[in-house]
Amino acid sequence: MSNPTVHEIKGTKDDLNYVSAKRPVHSDPSPDAKPLPKVTIDGKTYEFKPGDTIMEVAERYKIHKEIPRYCYHPGLPVAGTCRMCTVEVEKAPKLMTSCSTPAGDGMIVHTSSEKVLKSRNGVQDFLLTNHPLDCPVCDKAGECKLQDYTFQYGPSASNFKEEKRVYDEATTKLLSDKITLNMNRCVHCERCVRFTDDVTKTHDLVMVNRGWHKELEATDPALGLTNNYQGCLTDFCPVGALTMNDFRFKKRAWFLTKKPSVCDRCSKGCNIEVHHDEDVVYRYTPIHNEMVNGHWMCDDGRVSYNDIMNPSRVISPLLNYENALHSTTLETLLGDLKNKIKASGNVQLVVGTDSTREEAALLKDKFSDAVGAKVNVAYFNGTNGVSTSKDDMKMDHLLIMKDKTPNTRGVEDEGLTALAGNEANADIVILFRNGRAGVPKLKSNQKVILWGVWNHDELKALPTTNILGVIPGLATMEKAGSFKNGDGIVQKFHPAINHRGGAVAAHQVVGVLKSLT
Amino acid sequence: MMYNNEHFEPVITPNVDKAGCDTLDFYLKNEDGYKALEKALKMKPAEVVDEVKKSNLRGRGGAGFPTGMKWSFMPAAPVDKDGKPKPKYLVCNADEGEPGTFKDRLIFTKTPHRMIEGMIIACHAIASNKGFIYVRGEWFKETRLMQKAIDDAYKAGYLGKNILGSGFDCDMVIYRGAGAYICGEETALLNSLEGKRGEPRLKPPFPAQVGAYGMPSCVNNVETFAAVPYIILKGWEKYAKMGTERSGGTRLLGVSGQVNKPGVYELPMNLSINDVIQVAGGVKGGKKLKAVIPGGASAPMLTAAECGVLTDYDSLAKAGTMAGSGGVIVIDETVSIVEAAYTLLKFYEHESCGQCSQCREGSHWLARMFKRILDGGGTQDDLDYIAKICGNMAGQTICAFADAVTGPALSSVKKFRHEFEELIRNGGLEKTRAHTHSYVTEGAHV
Numbered sequence: 001m002s003n004p005t006v007h008e009i010k011g012t013k014d015d016l017n018y019v020s021a022k023r024p025v026h027s028d029p030s031p032d033a034k035p036l037p038k039v040t041i042d043g044k045t046y047e048f049k050p051g052d053t054i055m056e057v058a059e060r061y062k063i064h065k066e067i068p069r070y071c072y073h074p075g076l077p078v079a080g081t082c083r084m085c086t087v088e089v090e091k092a093p094k095l096m097t098s099c100s101t102p103a104g105d106g107m108i109v110h111t112s113s114e115k116v117l118k119s120r121n122g123v124q125d126f127l128l129t130n131h132p133l134d135c136p137v138c139d140k141a142g143e144c145k146l147q148d149y150t151f152q153y154g155p156s157a158s159n160f161k162e163e164k165r166v167y168d169e170a171t172t173k174l175l176s177d178k179i180t181l182n183m184n185r186c187v188h189c190e191r192c193v194r195f196t197d198d199v200t201k202t203h204d205l206v207m208v209n210r211g212w213h214k215e216l217e218a219t220d221p222a223l224g225l226t227n228n229y230q231g232c233l234t235d236f237c238p239v240g241a242l243t244m245n246d247f248r249f250k251k252r253a254w255f256l257t258k259k260p261s262v263c264d265r266c267s268k269g270c271n272i273e274v275h276h277d278e279d280v281v282y283r284y285t286p287i288h289n290e291m292v293n294g295h296w297m298c299d300d301g302r303v304s305y306n307d308i309m310n311p312s313r314v315i316s317p318l319l320n321y322e323n324a325l326h327s328t329t330l331e332t333l334l335g336d337l338k339n340k341i342k343a344s345g346n347v348q349l350v351v352g353t354d355s356t357r358e359e360a361a362l363l364k365d366k367f368s369d370a371v372g373a374k375v376n377v378a379y380f381n382g383t384n385g386v387s388t389s390k391d392d393m394k395m396d397h398l399l400i401m402k403d404k405t406p407n408t409r410g411v412e413d414e415g416l417t418a419l420a421g422n423e424a425n426a427d428i429v430i431l432f433r434n435g436r437a438g439v440p441k442l443k444s445n446q447k448v449i450l451w452g453v454w455n456h457d458e459l460k461a462l463p464t465t466n467i468l469g470v471i472p473g474l475a476t477m478e479k480a481g482s483f484k485n486g487d488g489i490v491q492k493f494h495p496a497i498n499h500r501g502g503a504v505a506a507h508q509v510v511g512v513l514k515s516l517t
Numbered sequence: 518m519m520y521n522n523e524h525f526e527p528v529i530t531p532n533v534d535k536a537g538c539d540t541l542d543f544y545l546k547n548e549d550g551y552k553a554l555e556k557a558l559k560m561k562p563a564e565v566v567d568e569v570k571k572s573n574l575r576g577r578g579g580a581g582f583p584t585g586m587k588w589s590f591m592p593a594a595p596v597d598k599d600g601k602p603k604p605k606y607l608v609c610n611a612d613e614g615e616p617g618t619f620k621d622r623l624i625f626t627k628t629p630h631r632m633i634e635g636m637i638i639a640c641h642a643i644a645s646n647k648g649f650i651y652v653r654g655e656w657f658k659e660t661r662l663m664q665k666a667i668d669d670a671y672k673a674g675y676l677g678k679n680i681l682g683s684g685f686d687c688d689m690v691i692y693r694g695a696g697a698y699i700c701g702e703e704t705a706l707l708n709s710l711e712g713k714r715g716e717p718r719l720k721p722p723f724p725a726q727v728g729a730y731g732m733p734s735c736v737n738n739v740e741t742f743a744a745v746p747y748i749i750l751k752g753w754e755k756y757a758k759m760g761t762e763r764s765g766g767t768r769l770l771g772v773s774g775q776v777n778k779p780g781v782y783e784l785p786m787n788l789s790i791n792d793v794i795q796v797a798g799g800v801k802g803g804k805k806l807k808a809v810i811p812g813g814a815s816a817p818m819l820t821a822a823e824c825g826v827l828t829d830y831d832s833l834a835k836a837g838t839m840a841g842s843g844g845v846i847v848i849d850e851t852v853s854i855v856e857a858a859y860t861l862l863k864f865y866e867h868e869s870c871g872q873c874s875q876c877r878e879g880s881h882w883l884a885r886m887f888k889r890i891l892d893g894g895g896t897q898d899d900l901d902y903i904a905k906i907c908g909n910m911a912g913q914t915i916c917a918f919a920d921a922v923t924g925p926a927l928s929s930v931k932k933f934r935h936e937f938e939e940l941i942r943n944g945g946l947e948k949t950r951a952h953t954h955s956y957v958t959e960g961a962h963v
Contacts, residue, residue: 122909
């Protein structure tokens with residue numbers, strides 16, 4: 001086994017509005033080289049790459065938190081319309097938008113001068129005039145830029161005595177089955193429009209009308225949103241105008257604990273943040289990783305926590321007794337299964353490609369020894385017609401991969417071979433999977449042992465008489481390990497939540513099996 | 518001389534009162550038509566630019582930027598990233614939408630060939646082979662007339678391939694907008710021309726680098742082009758002499774409001790606003806003058822006492838307002854300034870493109886606030902807050918629209934505060950009218 005570079009998935013204190021891949025730059029130290037230009041921001045001088053905007057220089061040196069923004073997003077083209085990121089540039093007659101103004105050599109920039117603060121206060125004053133201020137029932141409350149910036153820069157009171165603008169038909173409007181629009185809350189930053197134009201390239205959002213009754217609308221209202229990255233709209237919508245139906249009215253944002261993990265819904269391995277309260281997961285959001293997923297993640301991955309939080313997931317050991325599955329203790333179950341495995345002598349262990357690299361290595365090297373019988377180990381993918389990593393391919397220009405398991409390449413690296421003919425050939429088949437890999441074809445007389453993440457619906461698809469038992473295992477976000485994604489990047493992760501049921505880690509099962517006589 | 522200016526003669530409008538003045542025959546016979554083009558095509562492009570530069574011609578669209586300088590900003594031989602030469606485009610801004618301005622319409626209907634000739638000369642000067650004429654959506658008849666003029670020019674060989682045997686090719690296309698005021702802003706115009714939402718672009722890059730369809734482009738006003746043939750034919754000195762030190766030539770002023778003879782006048786710039794009102798027959802019905810908006814709706818108002826100011830760019834700027842697009846709106850004593858300002862603000866509320874926060878929300882806020890004051894719900898605090906809102910809008914947005922909104926709003930409160938206070942005290946315009954019998958306007962509204 002080779003030793004690839006392992007990238008640990010790290011959480012981020014920044015939200016996606018602020019994360020950027022820009023890094024500091026340094027002049028070539030050789031005497032002949034031309035030094036890089038320098039800009040002074042808030043009294044400190046920074047080197048930058050020619051062509052950088054003031055915002056990009058700030059991003060390089062992580063001082064960009066000083067510059068609030070609505071329309072600017074590091075992953076989207078510059079619009080320069082919200083006017084929140086304006087800064088004072090010495091010798092410039094007007095305030096300049098830092099997102100669009102190129103930094104110049106010798107430029108002196110103030111991000112928090114009196115003039116700048118007054119302007120920001122003005123923008124806030126304007127944006128709040130027509131905002132409904134329905135924060136108590138708004139899902140964005142707690143992570144809303146309008147709230148944050150009002151707290152930081154905004155006026156404490158408004159003189160707006162006029163009637164507020166109300167979009168009658170767009171107060172609660174479904175743009176698709178995933179996204180709800182509340183136009184009254186919109187601050188017209190148009191990040192969403194630029195996202196569908198430039199990132200997904202589906203062009204499925206437009207602004208109609210102009211001026212103060214400018215309104216967001218699906219390009220084809222009958223069709224609604226059509227892209228597979230709609231959840232991202234809610235990530236970067238600075239207010240609660242675009243909310244994800246999956247999360248609407250589920251949880252106040254401030255109760256959520258955020259832990260980094262990796263999405264196991266396809267071989268891309270998008271870096272995610274698991275948002276949970278008391279180990280109940282409410283949503284996934286992407287973590288920025290330029291190498292893997294940029295700022296985005298797909299909708300299938302985003303809602304895939306529901307499979308793990310599925311109430312019908314098997315979370316206690318089940319043993320077949322008189323053709324029915326009964327809850328029991330792990331020791332009882334494993335003792336019974338070990339005896340049956342030993343007695344059979346023709347056993348195959350099928351490792352799903354949603355297992356971690358560590359699990360694959362453990363099962364290949366230690367399982368036979370633990371059960372005291374020669375067990376043939378193979379891997380199985382079974383998603384989307386994928387057998388080996390050679391079948392994997394990109395499904396669009398962004399992130400979605402054909403292989404719907406996260407670790408096919410990692411499992412192959414461990415020296416496992418693909419299950420021949422996608423069919424198990426043994427009297428007893430042990431299926432180890434984590435809820436993502438497929439189930440191979442089984443013969444009617446084959447006995448199976450199910451191990452890992454299973455739910456009762458999946459169990460029902462198999463003849464109960466053939467199931468010897470179910471060993472509940474940990475899902476990706478509940479365990480530590482590493483995946484090698486479709487691009488060959490190895491990513492290591494730690495448990496994001498604690499498993500509160502009876503499932504145990506694979507190495508513990510192997511340990512117990514070995515200890516049983 | 519009538520206007521106390523010995524050098525003055527009409528540059529654009531000498532014959533607009535004659536029958537058939539819009540035809541090619543008339544232009545050729547009576548106005549030395551296309552002689553300037555003949556002359557210009559024998560000159561080098563740089564010489565044409567130089568001539569226009571020296572004439573002190575300034576953009577007549579509103580900003581008053583020196584035209585020759587704008588032309589000289591055009592790159593000589595632009596290439597794309599593969600090293601292939603890029604085309605350059607000339608764009609005529611005929612989206613005359615400023616309330617109170619109607620001078621370009623006169624050129625379109627009465628002397629279209631003058632503008633076409635000016636555009637061909639400009640194309641030659643910036644080495645472009647294509648001119649776009651962006652016409653405001655509401656101009657049905659004007660578009661038809663201009664199209665006919667273009668067709669005639671093609672037939673006569675002034676447009677098309679190898680113009681007048683010089684080897685120079687030039688094509689001209691009319692594009693009608695969809696009726697949005699903001700598309701008069703040059704970059705919004707370019708977006709609209711490309712079929713996009715008419716929203717101003719971020720600058721830089723300026724149109725001279727990245728303009729229509731991503732190519733270097735030069736955008737000028739109708740009146741600017743119409744002045745070019747005269748400059749080329751009669752020489753820059755004659756044109757420059759007519760004007761002031763820093764802006765040459767004559768200006769077309771559209772005088773409207775309560776004057777006896779509203780209309781378009783071609784005047785030298787050494788006249789004061791009061792003179793202009795006299796030229797237009799004086800205030801209607803012998804009433805007292807209250808205020809004048811000197812350069813289209815966006816220009817801050819002048820009080821009657823301030824109307825001694827000259828109509829050239831610099832004098833008006835010095836007086837805190839602007840020459841703008843030459844729409845002089847005369848307001849007499851019977852008009853309520855609050856109502857007049859509200860009429861304009863309602864227009865701005867409707868026409869803001871909605872990109873920038875301050876402009877989108879601010880134009881709406883101001884219009885609603887003025888309405889509330891008119892309806893009797895105003896307070897003294899509102900007047901201070903109007904100044905604050907305007908302060909937060911002006912100079913903060915992508916284009917100058919937000920500044921335009923603050924023109925009528927701020928100047929009306931600043932200069933006619935007593936009228937606002939009167940309305941606030943009396944509980945609105947209707948009640949004030951009933952109490953004082955003032956503000957009862959007969960005839961023309963602003």
